Amino acid sequence: MSTDVRPDPVDAVAPEPLSDHTKHPGRFGNRLFSGISLASGILILATLVAVAAFLLREALPAITSSTQDIADFTRGLSLGQYIAPLVFGTVLAAIIALVIAVPLSIAIALFIAHYAPKRLAGPVAYAIDLLAAIPSVVYGLWGFYWLVPLVGPFFDWVSTTFSFIPLLADYAPPAKNITSAAVVLAVMVLPIVTAVSREVFLQTPRLHIEASLALGATRWEVARMAILPFGRSGVISASMLGLGRALGETMAVLMILAPFAKGSSFFSWHILQSAQHQTIAANIAQQIREAHGLSVSVLIASGLALFAITLVVNMIARWIVSRRAAFSGAN
Amino acid sequence: MSKRIDVSDLDIYYGDFLAVKGVNMAIEPRSVTALIGPSGCGKSTFLRTLNRMHEVIPKARVEGKAVMDGVDIYGRDVDPVEVRRQIGMVFQRPNPFPTMSIKENVLAGVKLNNKRLSRSDADALVERSLRGANLWNEVKDRLDKPGSGLSGGQQQRLCIARAIAVSPQVLLMDEPCSALDPISTLAIEDLIAELKADYTIVIVTHNMQQASRVSDRTGFFNLEATGKPGQLVEMDDTTTMFSAPSQKQTEDYISGRFG
Ligand SMILES: Nc1ncnc2c1ncn2[C@@H]1O[C@H](COP(=O)(O)OP(=O)(O)OP(=O)(O)O)[C@@H](O)[C@H]1O
Ligand SMILES: [Mg+2]
Secondary structure, eight states, X not given: OOGGGOOOHHHHSOOOOGGGGGGOHHHHHHHHHHHHHHHHHHHHHHHHHHHHHHHXXXXXXXXHSOHHHHHHHHTTOOHHHHHHHHHHHHHHHHHHHHHHHXXXXXXXXXXXXXXXXXXXXXXXHHHHHHHTTSOHHHHHHHIIIIIHHHHHHHHHHHHHHTTTSGGGOOOOSSOXXXXXXXXXXXXXXXXXXXXXXXXXXXXXXXXXXXXXXXXXXXHHHHIIIIIHHHHHHHHHHHHHHHHHHHHHOOHHHHHHOOBOOTTOOOOOOOTTSBSSBOOHHHHHHHHTTTOOTHHHHHHHHHHHHHHHHHHHHHHHHHHHHHHTGGGSSOO | OOOOEEEEEEEEEETTEEEEEEEEEEEOTTSEEEEEOSTTSSXXXXXXXXXXXXXXXXTEEEXXXXXXXXXXXXXXXXXXXXXXXXXXXXXXXXXXXXXXXXXXXXXXXXXXXXXXXXXXXXXXXXXXXXHHTTOHHHHTTOTTSBGGGSOHHHHHHXXXXXXXXXXXXXXXXXXXXXTSOHHHHHHHHHHHHHHTTTOEEEEEXXXXXXXXXXXXXXXXXXXXXXXXXXXXXXXXXXXXXXXXXXXXXXXXXXXXXXX
16 A cells, blocks of 8 residues: 555666766667658658659640640640549549448458457458558459459449439449449558558547446447547548549559540549549550650649649548547547 | 345456455445455456446456346346446546547437437436536536546546436446545545435445545455455445454554555
8 A cells, every 4th residue: 555655766866967968878869760750751741842843844835735736635625624524533433432442441440450359350350451462453353354244233233223313324334334443442442441440449548448338338339439439530541541542543443444535525423334434543544655745744734633632632631630639539 | 216236156257367256245225335455356346247347358257146126237138238327337547538528428328328318408417417426617618628628537527427417226436536636536525425315336445534434334355365366355334344343354454554
């Protein structure tokens, strides 16, 4: 009972003279470390600025030229008309992918972090992590040869059953539509979102889990009361990482999605029809070989748009996270 | 609203480790039962068996009986979730949900029961519970602010409000004042004295004065030796325990001549 009045161990050693700072063993390491982290911070910023500057410089000819100058390449569209549907397709594919991947990831992460028996949790987590190691070409092949034929009948059923919903109407095989591409994207972002979510869920303080259990929460209610709210900002960050990957993914989309004809410009909500969409990244990869001069500049301008989208997405994510910082549980 | 609990021959395990052995104890309704004893003797462990929180620790298990008003809470078809809804718990460290406002914290347990509360009912319940926990005057103007923005003592009273909002039969408290200053401690002791009118209260404490101030009955846990399981050495009216305990070790512990 009285053992807690021990002298503070700090008092026990003779205090070092204040002037002796330089001799302190941790001192040099400290400076080295802060130097390294400052340098890498600057390096990252510089790279970002350099990439942006490059994109801007190379895109400038296309931005400043008239529609006639680029009409050959864009089949008569202005730069804006050319890029806008690509932006639309990119964002749409990424959003569908997230709509599929995020709930699934949260469920898997919750399962691994809190509900699965230990013997199962480890292997499942490992298998999910392995998904991240598969190259995107392989995903493209998998989507092309396996997924597309497989989901065809399912899309057909959905489309006829829910034909009154314009979004889902008028499916026609083959299923090389934006939804198929998004499913593959979803599988690709799943490991990232799951891994990050799992980490945050694991950090839920034992105290909060027990607080909800003691109130008579079931397992699912524990997740809803303690684990999910606590992990909310982490899951948002995870989703944004996934979104970044989905927005920029080239190969899998290129191999699966049948794009709209070059030079057509529309914003189609028919997510089960093929030849309706194209993404920026896949479009660049597809067109860059036949492009030269000003056409290259047009493609780079579309790349600049992609860069801008990712920046905006990240800023929105930060804003969402900071808006409820007081409730985050970080304090 | 308050029930008695009769514990008989309770053995409490962590895996193969027998932490507490052979507890027999009667916990009277509308009274405060204090549990005292040296660190590691199993007070928290025992307390957590009373609302089946012990078994949330992997491999932890219990043998024996704990009967609340005729029903063995360890009975075959008793749902632990149901037990916990009737037996509230306040932890050593205040643990309001950081992602919820003060108001949401108070209502957290009520919402679990899937009760659809009208807005006015909810407001009334929040006020009643916060008043019951002696916190209303301090927080009534900031009910929508996060609960984690309160002081430690206020947070602990918020946790008490959260626990009594569901009108439990029994309230378990594990060293509820150990993280608090003397003034907050007194506030909570006063609160316990008031809550006694409606609830059965079991409190674990390291503070002898506190046990003698707030409790009607006191149970003393001890270890025979290190590595041996903890046991309930004796239990009696608090006045008797602190003036004339029947066991030598109880007297030694209470008078501070221990170990
Ligand atoms: N999660 C656990 N797993 C295994 N053993 C545990 C666990 N929690 C407690 N124990 C053991 O059970 C015994 C009783 O611990 P308990 O926490 O109940 O003691 P206590 O009386 O509450 O002590 P204190 O006064 O320090 O809080 C101790 O030997 C402890 O090491
Ligand atoms: Mg304890």
